[in-house]
Amino acid sequence: MKRRTAWITATGLVGLGAGVGVGAWGWHRWQAQALLRRARQPGGLRLGYAVEPPYVDVDAQGRVGGLMPELAQLVAQALAVPRLDWVQTDLARLIPDLLDGRFDVIAAGLFITPARRRQVLCSAPVLRVRSALLLRADRHALVRDLPALLAVPGGRVAVLAGSVEASWLLQRGTAPERLLTVPDAQAGAAAVEAGQAEALLLSLPSLTVLASGRPEGWRLLPLRAVADQSPPTGWVAFQFPPGQVGLQTAWDAAQAGLSGTAAYRDWLQRHSLGAEDLPPPAGAPA
Incomplete structure (x- = not known):
């Protein structure tokens, strides 16, 4: 009798679990529609x-x-x-x-x-969206691409905190100390202007807007593929x-x-x- 009781209890639990599963699925589906409503x-x-x-x-x-x-x-x-x-x-x-x-x-x-x-x-x-570098015009002759920039002793790249570009640089082996993390594009441009970074790496549309404010002072370099690692085209x-x-x-x-x-x-x-x-x-x- 005890065995039979135990078996029935287990079966009941399985049925209850299935009911809870269906109920949970229905709840999540209802919740997913609730925000739209x-x-x-x-x-x-x-x-x-x-x-x-x-x-x-x-x-x-x-x-x-x-x-x-x-x-x-x-x-x-x-x-x-x-x-x-x-x-x-x-x-x-x-x-x-x-x-x-x-x-x-x-x-x-x-x-x-x-x-x-x-x-x-x-x-x-x-x-x-493609990514690009924003450089000061007077540095353009020295920095023709990202490898040239990273070859500059102590040269740093400004990147936005949490950006795809920052992750991409780290994934391709760039030392963290070569990155200058900034909160927004304006702060990145200011860092480049002040010589704290050689360039700002960001999406091309964002940099185009920044450069348009002072076209004679800035140069844009769309990124090219480096070895096997394509630049972040997102x-x-x-x-x-x-x-x-x-x-x-x-x-x-x-x-x-x-x-x-x-x-x-x-x-x-x-x-x-x-x-x-x-x-x-x-x-x-x-």
């Missing part, structure tokens, strides 16, 4: 950003604009989201603050990387909290639906984007 209420969505022109900028009146916020506004309209609230943070804090619940979506210039995909959900790619996307598949799926559908619309063409033209800057229709390579 809430976003369509008057409160709307909270979007996190870090100032990095041209991806994100803020005008004199405090209005948030740039590539990613403007596209986010188009997607939000397609999703019938009535309101967007903008939450500013630092580049290195974007993902931690998303995971802490400070905002619902990251609308910044973050690349899709395997490490980030392990932490958060990413939208379909928005832009294809895919920029939006990011969502893990588990928010419902919002991610709806966002991707709305984003894809913008292609070919007058509003999307205006967005491309306003930011001087061409076919070479966009992912193929099927999305970026894995």
Whole structure:
């Protein structure tokens, strides 16, 4: 009798476990849809950003604009989201603050990387972006590429904290002391101007904006492949909290639906984007 009772109890536990599993799956599915439902209420969505022109900028009146916020506004309209609230943070804090619940979506210039995909959900790619070096014009004759820069005794490269470029330099064997970590692009340019670093390594669109303010003083060097290691050519996307598949799926559908619309063409033209800057229709390579 005891054996039979034990067997029945174990079977009951298995059934209970299966029920809990199904219930947990249903709960996560419901939760994944809950954020999208809430976003369509008057409160709307909270979007996190870090100032990095041209991806994100803020005008004199405090209005948030740039590539990613403007596209986010188009997607939000397609999703019938009535309101967007903008939450500013630092580049290195974007993902931690998303995971802490400070905002619902990251609308910044973050690349899709395997490490980030392990932490958060990413939208379909928005832009294809190359990296480049920003140098002082008077150093351009000495520094023609990244190997030449790293050959300068004591020469350092300014990189943004938490950036793909910083990770890439370390992965290719650059000594950590050769990196000067800065909080934003403006601080990096100031470090180069002051001679604290030989160059700022960042995405080409961001450096183009920086250099345009004083074209006679700066030189841009798009990175070339070094030995077997290609420079970081990345895919920029939006990011969502893990588990928010419902919002991610709806966002991707709305984003894809913008292609070919007058509003999307205006967005491309306003930011001087061409076919070479966009992912193929099927999305970026894995």
